[in-house]
Amino acid sequence: MLARVVTAPQWRVWSYAAPAIVLGCSQRALRPTLEARVQGRLPVVGREAGGGAVLTGPWLLGLSLALPPAHAWLDGGLLPGYQRLGQLHVEVLQTLGVRARAAPPQERPSRQSRRDPDPLDWACFGGLSPWEVVDAQGRKLVGLAQRRRQTGVLLVAGTLLSAPDWRLLCEAMDRPDDAALLRQRTVSCEELLGRPLAAGTVHEGWARVLRQALE
Amino acid sequence: MTEVTLDAQAWQGVEESVEALVDKWLVQPGDTVQAGQALANVVLVKSNLEVTAPAAGRVAQILVPAGSTFARGKPIVVLEAK
Numbered sequence: 001m002l003a004r005v006v007t008a009p010q011w012r013v014w015s016y017a018a019p020a021i022v023l024g025c026s027q028r029a030l031r032p033t034l035e036a037r038v039q040g041r042l043p044v045v046g047r048e049a050g051g052g053a054v055l056t057g058p059w060l061l062g063l064s065l066a067l068p069p070a071h072a073w074l075d076g077g078l079l080p081g082y083q084r085l086g087q088l089h090v091e092v093l094q095t096l097g098v099r100a101r102a103a104p105p106q107e108r109p110s111r112q113s114r115r116d117p118d119p120l121d122w123a124c125f126g127g128l129s130p131w132e133v134v135d136a137q138g139r140k141l142v143g144l145a146q147r148r149r150q151t152g153v154l155l156v157a158g159t160l161l162s163a164p165d166w167r168l169l170c171e172a173m174d175r176p177d178d179a180a181l182l183r184q185r186t187v188s189c190e191e192l193l194g195r196p197l198a199a200g201t202v203h204e205g206w207a208r209v210l211r212q213a214l215e
Numbered sequence: 216m217t218e219v220t221l222d223a224q225a226w227q228g229v230e231e232s233v234e235a236l237v238d239k240w241l242v243q244p245g246d247t248v249q250a251g252q253a254l255a256n257v258v259l260v261k262s263n264l265e266v267t268a269p270a271a272g273r274v275a276q277i278l279v280p281a282g283s284t285f286a287r288g289k290p291i292v293v294l295e296a297k
């Protein structure tokens with residue numbers, strides 16, 4: 001979406017029929033070992049944005065939002081774009097009955113200090129970055145990342161519609177003992193609502209709110 | 216000689232203790248670069264960003280290798296004027 005200069009906001013929704021592991025750009029070196037371990041049973045791809053590994057699959061709904069380089073959402077550094085995107089997700093989820101909030105930077109858990117690296121820093125949903133979306137207990141529901149180029153900025157988000165198969169991810173990453181901790185630190189729309197939430201319903205909510213927000 | 220680092224605007228609101236990571240070098244020592252050319256991709260707060268050349272020149276020295284981190288304001292590459 002950034003191959004050409006972005007002249008007006010554009011957005012796309014992504015759903016995933018089958019599981020795959022998406023590594024963050026700084027995890028590129030892990031890819032050969034990981035591919036050898038999963039031996040084609042699970043596709044492994046890399047993304048240009050930062051952050052830890054994501055397990056895509058039917059449980060995840062993705063949103064990519066490309067903005068022109070001078071768009072108002074991008075004023076003031078990296079964080080305002082995250083704030084707008086996080087709050088937009090909160091607004092949509094609230095209309096669907098899912099109570100969540102965008103966590104401000106000061107809520108970053110102390111477990112993620114540089115001196116004491118978090119054991120789950122390899123997994124996107126294992127950590128919490130500014131303005132990512134959490135429930136009342138601080139469990140992560142939506143992960144955010146972005147990519148900035150001279151042609152524009154791509155903001156991306158992944159929402160947990162249902163509980164991912166964390167064991168599948170952790171075993172592939174050779175961290176089988178981390179699955180329980182990932183389950184503790186995350187929550188899905190289905191768990192919060194007590195019933196499944198259709199991807200199409202969220203998609204319609206995004207369309208409505210994005211049209212208003214980006215006008 | 217011009218020392219180049221990540222634009223200060225990218226660091227706005229980011230905790231003082233947080234460092235950025237050099238993800239990938241797009242140039243090598245000895246390369247000639249144009250003003251505005253992307254020199255490296257770096258990662259800060261889950262964001263992949265470009266560090267660009269402020270002016271035309273030649274890449275004299277890479278100060279931070281790919282895979283290493285750097286603090287706010289620390290130069291990562293030195294350019295010399297053509």
